[in-house]
Amino acid sequence: MYKVLLVDDENRITRGLQQIIPWKQLNCIVAGTAYNGEAGLKLAEEIKPDIMITDINMPYMDGLEMIAALKKNHHTTKFIILSGYSDFKYAQRGIQIGIQNYVLKPVDEIELENSIKEVIKDIEQERYNKDQLANMHPPLYASHLQERHQTGVIKDIQDYMVEHYASNLTLISIADAFFINPSYLSQLFMKKTNTTFLQYLTNIRIKKAEELLKKTDLKVYEISSQVGYKDSKYFSKMFERTIGAKPVDYRNQN
Template structure:
């Protein structure tokens, strides 16, 4: 059923319009009458009519003012003006307001029926278009994850032009700011063979890991996720707090191990150039993860322990070796063979990388940064920083280290 409202200050005309048409034949219900403009506005807001028969000259609020207010409130309805021959100047203004039609007084039944029939035909077209768009939007919403995966796969593995990437991101409702974080996770199958074979397939496992990541990320606002053809899980999210962000990876790794009983490799990176940097960071991180995945088990476990405890100023080769019942000299030698770095160099580089993340927050003092990454002595931290970066922490924070 369509809803119709009659607004005219003459009761005689309102009664005549009601009796002039067998409204049920048009599938129309007359939802109300109004004798002045203010009453008509209130009634229209309450009943949301599809068609309004509207006198152009009414007290308190004339027809033109009423139409303007209805348009401003996004009321979509077919407005048919009822007007006299001497009101043509008003009609010109009404036409500019995009009324559907007008009928001259005295109201002729056939003219009224013809206007109503055409309004109903137009309303049906509008409904059909709206129903189609609703269907399209529903289909889009139902398939958006598949569309996003397909796009991200093409973006990261192909040579999609920048403009095309921007357009697709907008179409798929993916909003990427300049300051974002990227996490990539790889399940270590050789450490989890028994668990994988008994409980999980790759798709279900990825889903469970992504859910845990989103739970840990919390206020960091995940933007999108992606699982590539090698089952690497990537999550891109906004970064508000640089210091809290550096510990996200450790928290995720601990929670996955606790709840899913899986060992993983996790790498994270902050990107300050948004869309441009994501593809490059993705490829770089995947290469790092693949290199780590090829390490001997004892070296990989040692590295994971270092990355989870880098902030302890008591961390030493002996402490790490003790965790795995390994000989310190043997562990030192095999770490050097597998990674190309000595234990102390690996630890120092990791600490400086973490320090750089923290230093993005200008409220944290240099001595506090040093303590946060495992240095009890600021002087020693500055010396280590300069050895790795070529400049002091103060120079880096001043902008010299930003490239």
């Protein structure tokens, strides 16, 4: 998950951003909010966000001063600037310190979402380049670095699957959500979990179905729908293949 920090002196803005952007779908989490540059700088030092979305004109320390301070301390955070038309002089200063991601106020949610996606692509590209650079020099370190990154990606995907198992998850939809090639994801998932993506998803769904069969009076077709299977006959087939008993028999036994 990518950690996001929101900084704006208007509480309604930070509150609104948390609501209008589908953070989970972008594999992001809002790790904190701050209401001026000084507080934003302090919080960024603590949580080390991957992405910071910040206003420019704020009390105590403006957004660009905060960004400059973080860059001076070699933070790898990516920044998205929220600015009004009247802030053009600030935008010029931002370009001078290397900020290219601007979204005009009032914020258009689609524009901001697209900007976040672009930043995520930049982060992934930099990580990939870092891995490739390491591969050219110390092989043992490079191998360890790549292994650690791959493990982290798969852990994030597993967490995502546990949370969204009831929706229409596919290898392609997950690959798109995490900006990964589907074929590569399939191979990596098998390598890290010793099972296929589909089998892992099936196990999550069947385990949840077991709980519902034990603890509720829901009908089999209702449970089938709740755990992500539109076809209750197919659900029963998968349940029996996994558990060794039909759903009704399992309920009676337990």
